[in-house]
Amino acid sequence: MAVTKTPPETGAGRAAGGDRGPVNRRRARATAGSGRMAALLVSPTLVVLAIVVLYPTLMALNGSLYGAKGLDPKTGFIRDTEPFVGLQNYADILGQAGERFWNAFWNTTFFTVVTVGLETLIGVGMALIMHEAFRGRGLVRAGILVPWAVPTAISGLLWRWIFNSDGIANALIGQQILWTTEGFQAKVAVIVAEVWKTAPFIGLLVLAGLQVIPKEVYEAARIDGASAARRFWHITLPLVKPALLVAMLFRCMDALRMFDLPYILVGAQKHSVETLSMLAHHEASNVRFGPASAYAVLLFLYVFLIALAFVRLLGADLIGDVGADTHKRKGRRLRIPALRRAEVTS
Template identity: 80%
Template sequence: MADTKIPPGPATGEADRAAGSRSPVIGRPSRGRATSGSGRMAALLVSPTLLVLTIVVLYPTVMALQESLHGTKGLDPKTGFISDTEPFVGLKNYADIFGAAGDRFWNAFWNTTFFTVVTVGLETVIGVAMALIMHKAFSGRALVRAGILIPWAVPTAISGLLWRWIFNSNGVANALIGHQILWTTEGFHAKVAVIIAEVWKTAPFIGLLVLAGLQVIGKEVYEAARIDGASAPRQFWHITLPLVKPALLVAMLFRCMDALRMFDLPYILVGARKNSVETLSMLAQSEASNVRFGPASAYAVLLFLYVFLVALAFVRLLGADLVGDSDTAKPRRKHRRTPFSRRSEVTA
């Protein structure tokens, strides 16, 4: 009986091709090589931003730090000659700030801190209220949104001149309250004038960011809460506020950094060298206008450190909410909805 050989058919060829497709392909780039390529592309795309930050932020900061270690031109007490260059004095400018010029520095420091805490607190409350109003659906909503956002679009210098006219001795503010108050002079009323003008101008900024956070909340979340019997205050406390918290914290962080550098509004509204409203930025500008660039740079460096420490503490304490981690956001939403869903489960 003869042996018969079966020639390889199409099925055998397909199996060989399938086996070949499962085998590693020679010349295919590895994952590590692709990652390094994407890393180089990311560095290339980020490099213009880093270059701009280096020119605008890093270089002026280093130059200010270097300038703060030098004194002013003039008579050299050691030699008795007039010096054309700024002598190197080391940390003497910082020692003078906390020593001989300590009273003025601490007054400006506490004014800056007071304005930051009060204005940011009021702007947060008013901004959230503005966002809730702008988020509601009613006729004329576009006009209301435009009216709320107009103060934020007005330049600060124009806003200072406007409020200076309002707080004039014969201005609108005194006409409304029926008393003669000199708002733009020394005293606590000068602080009140600066706070009112600052809150009027920058509260819409927080309202705009909170409005963006409100618009990403689904309507079904509120419908489920209403079905579970949640009242409007409980919906705001357990749904609205937790879900807009990341946007609100970012807005507060930017406003804190901006308020710590407050200069133009109190300078235009009240004036320079007023102990009631003088801030650290105004103090640095006052020294620079008197051609004392070394002490002015020292004040600027201290202000930079103050702003940096506040921002760092803000991010460290509330970093998870600022980053907006998606892994932690889902359990939080589920946890926030349990007080309303628990009632429906008990009823069932």
């Protein structure tokens, strides 16, 4: 009967398997300590966000469940307090009586899509110009960033003067267009003013992304015979994509909350340019805080969903890159021992 003896465990074997327990415990303690330190460092920011964002959001959500003060049909007297109506405000907003809400919703969406799209194209062009090395580049950069530095209220008054019936815009095109009244021309005026002001913001963030791209990449592509268009499409755009997506995220969130520019440039209660923020402000200014809170909550949900979509897009891109690099490294580690064995055998 053959007896199989297990060879004694060598020092390398103990190091590889038997002594892993203490090492893993030390790693777990180090990880827990790092987690506690991270939580301690982040806690002031979380407290500030809870006070500035979470508490007002909860108060708005609570206020949206109450109606406006008015005549009580049961008693015939004016109510002293706001009545609890539950979800009636949301039903009125989203139902057949919510035509004004849907108009403001589509205006907000239209302004966001058009302005962010134009600002992205113009901002990328500005970034490419500011990135080139030429004499007077600092002056050009300062001139491009001036519109972003102008306060929105001042910008609205400036463009209101330009779009007057006897203003510069009509003098240039040779026609008499009432830009600041009802109609599609009012939308065009708001879009022009918004793009002029905020396109430099996207240009500034894209410029920061361009400056971290190594010059050797462009030199190698130029040696290989790649044209300027191919270098932009296959090198510049993919490498600057994270900065561009972040800039578009910030601009989308800002455009969805657009209030001051159309309010100053065109005016309040204009059907063609009224946004969700303007609608909520109108309800609150008329002491209808319940419907105003409901409008604010719906706008918050809309902005949150758009921001979540952008964050998921950014996160999926980063995880995909990391996963691809990991597979490549694993493939290299798996192929190396096979090559060594082949060398030894030969």
